Amino acid sequence: MARRVRNSLITAVVAVTAAVLALGAAPAQAAVGGSGPYPADYETSAGLPNHTIYRPQNLPAERLPVFVWGNGGCSGNGLSQQNFLREIASHGFLAIANGAPNGSGSTTAQQLTQSIDWAVAENSRPGGKYYDRLDTSRIAAGGFSCGGLEAYAVSGDPRVTTTTIFSSGLLNDADDYQLRRLTKPIAYFIGGPGDIAYPNAMDDWTKLPAGLPAFMGNLNVGHGGTYDQVNGGEFARVAVLYLKWRLKGDTTAGGNFVGANCDLCGTQWQVRQKNLTLDGGTPTTPPPSACSAAYSVQDQWNGGFVASVTVTAGTAAVNGWRVALGLPGGASISSLWNAVATGTNIVTNASYNGRLSPGQSTTFGFQGTGTGGGATVTCTAS
Numbered sequence: 001m002a003r004r005v006r007n008s009l010i011t012a013v014v015a016v017t018a019a020v021l022a023l024g025a026a027p028a029q030a031a032v033g034g035s036g037p038y039p040a041d042y043e044t045s046a047g048l049p050n051h052t053i054y055r056p057q058n059l060p061a062e063r064l065p066v067f068v069w070g071n072g073g074c075s076g077n078g079l080s081q082q083n084f085l086r087e088i089a090s091h092g093f094l095a096i097a098n099g100a101p102n103g104s105g106s107t108t109a110q111q112l113t114q115s116i117d118w119a120v121a122e123n124s125r126p127g128g129k130y131y132d133r134l135d136t137s138r139i140a141a142g143g144f145s146c147g148g149l150e151a152y153a154v155s156g157d158p159r160v161t162t163t164t165i166f167s168s169g170l171l172n173d174a175d176d177y178q179l180r181r182l183t184k185p186i187a188y189f190i191g192g193p194g195d196i197a198y199p200n201a202m203d204d205w206t207k208l209p210a211g212l213p214a215f216m217g218n219l220n221v222g223h224g225g226t227y228d229q230v231n232g233g234e235f236a237r238v239a240v241l242y243l244k245w246r247l248k249g250d251t252t253a254g255g256n257f258v259g260a261n262c263d264l265c266g267t268q269w270q271v272r273q274k275n276l277t278l279d280g281g282t283p284t285t286p287p288p289s290a291c292s293a294a295y296s297v298q299d300q301w302n303g304g305f306v307a308s309v310t311v312t313a314g315t316a317a318v319n320g321w322r323v324a325l326g327l328p329g330g331a332s333i334s335s336l337w338n339a340v341a342t343g344t345n346i347v348t349n350a351s352y353n354g355r356l357s358p359g360q361s362t363t364f365g366f367q368g369t370g371t372g373g374g375a376t377v378t379c380t381a382s
Contacts, residue, residue: 033057034090035231036240041086042079044100048118051111052078052097054089059129064094065138065247068115068154070147071098072167072227076105081144084232084239091240093247094119094134098150109153112141113343116159138247140164142239144225145197152178156320156348156382160184162246166235167191167223169200176207177354181320181382185213187242187257189235192220192270208274209319215242215257216272217264238264251278290314291356293323293379297372298365304334305372308365311349311379313356318381320354323347323364325377331370339364 033039038056045053055064067088071080078099085095096115098107116139123134140162143151148168155163155178163186170178186208190201198218208214219226219234226233238256245254256263258276265271292312299306311321325345327333332345339347348354353362 034087036087036090036092038090038092040089042082042101045118045122047122048096048114050076050098050100050103050107051115051118052082052085052099052101054082054085054095054097056089056092059133060092062092063133063135064092065135065140065243066116066119067093067095067140067142067243067247068112068119069095069097070107070109070112070143070150072144072147074106074108074146074150075099076103076107077101078103081227081232083229084227084236087232087236088240088243091244093243094130098147107147107150109150110342112143112150112154113157113346116154116157117343120159135247137161140243140247142166143168144227145223148197154342155184155186156181156322157342158322158380158382162186164189164239164242165201165204166239167195167197167201167225169197169202169204171200174351177320177349177351179204179207180209181354182209182212183382185215185246187215187246188217189225189238190216190218191222191225192218194220194222196223205272211275213276214274215276218270219268220270234268238269254278290316291318291321291379291381293377295325295375295377300372304367304369305331306365306367307372307375308363309377310361310363311356312361313358313381315358317358318354318356320382321349321356322380322382323377324380325375327368328371328374331368331372331375333366333368336366337364338362339366 038060040056042052042054076099078097079101085097089095098111119134120136122128122130123136125131138161139159141151141154141160142164144166145168148165151163161184165188167190188201190198205216226235241253241256244250258278294310297305297307339350342348
């Protein structure tokens with residue numbers, strides 16, 4: 001089915017979201033720290049500029065799973081959905097929003113990757129307050145409206161174990177490769193037929209890969225959701241339950257989403273389900289297909305070089321790929337073609353070269369500064 005939202009409606013989505021954010025500039029006063037057992041607030045880190053970190057004020061003994069978030073309107077204000085994110089953090093999660101507190105401008109999907117990179121690094125940094133305090137084997141990506149598109153963009157990162165889409169959907173059929181490459185559970189929380197993102201979210205739902213565990217919940221609140229209500233309202237309550245299930249293995253929380261008699265079934269939520277089982281919170285999904293990458297320097301001059309990387313599918317087809325480059329000290333990428341940069345020396349396929357038949361190859365290239373010899377490349381398929 002062709003997408004129903006085109007350029008004029010895309011403009012409307014941005015306008016509606018901007019209006020919602022403007023109205024929500026002074027959100028309803030939340031209970032101090034949220035309603036969870038770990039009163040939470042936000043902070044910033046010099047190691048992660050242009051982000052806002054929501055955390056329990058006192059770190060609990062349990063390790064914190066990680067939730068990275070793209071704001072509505074791709075807003076650069078990390079406090080845009082502060083009640084919602086503080087509520088999540090108060091239940092024992094580290095939630096990282098794109099954008100600095102009261103920041104301006106707009107954000108990109110790359111900032112979600114930066115959040116993941118930072119959390120993994122801080123969990124491994126001796127002497128840091130998050131050293132061995134985070135569960136970086138359980139990471140969720142999520143976002144509202146435009147931020148949901150950012151979450152889609154990083155869903156292929158092998159470190160992401162589930163994706164959550166709030167009042168969002170892909171805007172063009174050309175982006176459907178992002179659905180085809182999904183291998184981990186996904187959940188949609190949409191504002192019902194009155195939500196401007198509803199048609200696209202429902203279209204995405206029909207195109208999910210066969211066998212993918214997926215949940216769809218519609219609450220008739222429109223595009224603005226409940227983020228600015230006390231403790232983030234109903235969207236936050238249900239998001240906490242979903243994250244407890246997927247990131248902490250809480251099957252009681254999972255009972256809200258699974259089966260014909262799920263706890264959300266028959267309530268104000270309109271529920272759809274695909275391939276859902278409790279299974280300790282993380283249903284088994286097929287492992288990503290293997291791929292390989294080969295690196296070669298095409299040209300080298302004083303201070304710069306051009307290199308190419310050939311990606312080859314293994315014995316099974318792949319729907320997308322991600323290549324991590326280990327460049328020599330002092331070398332960096334200055335321009336890139338036939339691929340998309342998603343992090344420092346991390347690239348993923350473009351919209352047109354992600355699907356490879358068994359044994360099929362595709363090539364991307366880049367120009368870099370420094371010396372190109374001696375680089376390593378690692379391919380991960382999805």
